[in-house]
Amino acid sequence: MLPDLLQQMGFVAADRPTVGVSACLTGNPVRHDGGHRRHALVQDELAGLVRLVEVCPEVAVGLPVPRPPIQVVEIEGARRVRHVTAPRQDLTEALADQARAVGPALSGFVVKSRSPSCGLGTTPVHDEQGRPFALGDGAFAGTLARHHPHLPMANDSDLDAPLFTQAFLLRVFCHHHWRTHGADGLATLRARSGRLDEPLLSGTRRFLDRLAGVRH
Numbered sequence: 001m002l003p004d005l006l007q008q009m010g011f012v013a014a015d016r017p018t019v020g021v022s023a024c025l026t027g028n029p030v031r032h033d034g035g036h037r038r039h040a041l042v043q044d045e046l047a048g049l050v051r052l053v054e055v056c057p058e059v060a061v062g063l064p065v066p067r068p069p070i071q072v073v074e075i076e077g078a079r080r081v082r083h084v085t086a087p088r089q090d091l092t093e094a095l096a097d098q099a100r101a102v103g104p105a106l107s108g109f110v111v112k113s114r115s116p117s118c119g120l121g122t123t124p125v126h127d128e129q130g131r132p133f134a135l136g137d138g139a140f141a142g143t144l145a146r147h148h149p150h151l152p153m154a155n156d157s158d159l160d161a162p163l164f165t166q167a168f169l170l171r172v173f174c175h176h177h178w179r180t181h182g183a184d185g186l187a188t189l190r191a192r193s194g195r196l197d198e199p200l201l202s203g204t205r206r207f208l209d210r211l212a213g214v215r216h
């Protein structure tokens with residue numbers, strides 16, 4: 001049980017980290033086709049443990065619902081996000097700006113896999129003829145990951161693995177503790193992490209070591 005795991009680490013329910021989430025995962029009908037991709041674990045479990053902040057980068061940059069689809073295209077080595085049917089319309093920088101704006105307030109982000117905006121390492125990358133040839137990042141998620149390399153991030157599809165979800169949630173709460181208590185709080189977390197079983201113990205300690213190396 002996720003609440004038991006957090007209690008084991010001494011995290012209190014009232015002190016909730018702020019976690020961004022792709023808005024379509026909460027059941028918000030903001031997808032290009034007017035639908036959503038409600039994710040049961042996000043809504044039924046994570047929403048009770050953290051403070052979820054919904055973000056739809058495509059709506060935030062002014063695109064309507066429904067809207068024409070967009071895709072990641074590699075052009076002379078650079079990956080751009082463009083409309084499928086109107087390739088001159090390039091959204092890459094606008095989507096990246098959204099990531100720069102929301103990142104500093106967060107202790108984690110759950111993104112929608114395979115999206116040209118939100119996917120992280122799961123998004124089809126197309127050649128200039130529109131043929132998919134690789135997987136990469138969406139413009140929003142990739143920028144968030146590059147600008148905030150210590151921010152815990154997960155694709156919705158990653159959360160299908162219970163162990164991944166446990167490790168992700170521990171990193172989110174450790175990140176929040178670090179943001180609110182500073183580097184001094186890390187020693188406390190390192191001591192408490194001894195209560196965890198492997199492989200969560202080693203994974204959490206590696207993450208704490210990474211945070212210790214960041215200027216706060």
Ligand code: SF4
Binds near residue numbers: 023024030031056117
């Ligand atoms: S841009 Fe992101 S949040 Fe918005 S519909 Fe697409 S995947 Fe969902």
